[in-house]
Amino acid sequence: MAMVGLFWIAEGDVYVGAKPSGPARGVRLTPEGVVALGEGQAGLHLWEDVRALTLADVPVKSLRRQVGAVKDLALGMVVNLALPAGPGMSEEAPAMMTVGVDTLDGRHELTAYTAAAVGCLPAEADHSRALLSRLTEGAATMATTLAAMSEWGRAWEGGSPRRAEREELLRRWVG
Template sequence: MAMVGLFWIAEGDVYVGAKPSGLAPGVRLTPEGVMALGDGQAALHLWEDVRALTVADVPVKSLMRQVGVVKDLAVDTVMNLALSLHPGRADEAPSMMTVRVESSGGEHELAAYVAAAVGYSATEVDLSRALLSRLTEGAATMATTLAAMSQWGRSQASGTPRGAERERLLREWMG
């Protein structure tokens, strides 16, 4: 499993945001279409009907966000040591982002968990949004792009690459 931009790629499966488990919400990109996963949003939006694919509410990495995460972790650690019954941040859900699918049937807002604890770099957000837009340009473009992302995921064994490599991959997948 690896994160590249806003995408989570696990053994050839491509998700926008984190890969969901159980009834948690998520969005998977398949050769057939955009698959909404989770309780209350299960659906398949076929690529032939998808006119636009965008994402909103994406946390962008910043120094203040990183400091906030470190501060929260430190406070939780102290609280857990002082009060062994305190649940801490482990019980809190990660942030959510909204994946918007515009299709012939209207606009659909899908929820997906954010995979990056301190947010995504601005460059990766921009490249990911451009890549999502590219997926709606036609069947051949979508199939080629998703196939490249899936193939990379199947061959990836060492986890999430560093920032420069993630950006390079996003640019490569855009063609």
């Protein structure tokens, strides 16, 4: 499994944001359509009905966000050492982003957790948006693009590729 831009690719499965588990919300891209997963948003939007895919609330990596993540980690460690974990203590959930799905019957706003702790690089966020737009250009384009992403995921071994390779993959998939 690997993170490429705003996509989580686990073997042949492609998700926008992190792959959800249990009742967590997420969005999966399949050859049939956009699948809404998790509590309160289950459903399938067929590609033939999808007119546009957009992203909002995408956490973009910045120095401020990185410093905040380090501060939160340090504070969390101090709190964990000083206070025993009790029933009221819980970790903060990862950031959520909104995946807009425009279909023949209106706009649907789905949510997905982001997988990047300190946000996505601006270039990767831009390439990811372009890739989502490309998926709505027609059945042949969608099928070819999703097949390339899935094929890469099945062949890839290890964690997420380095920045330059992630950006190259996104550019290749955008065409």
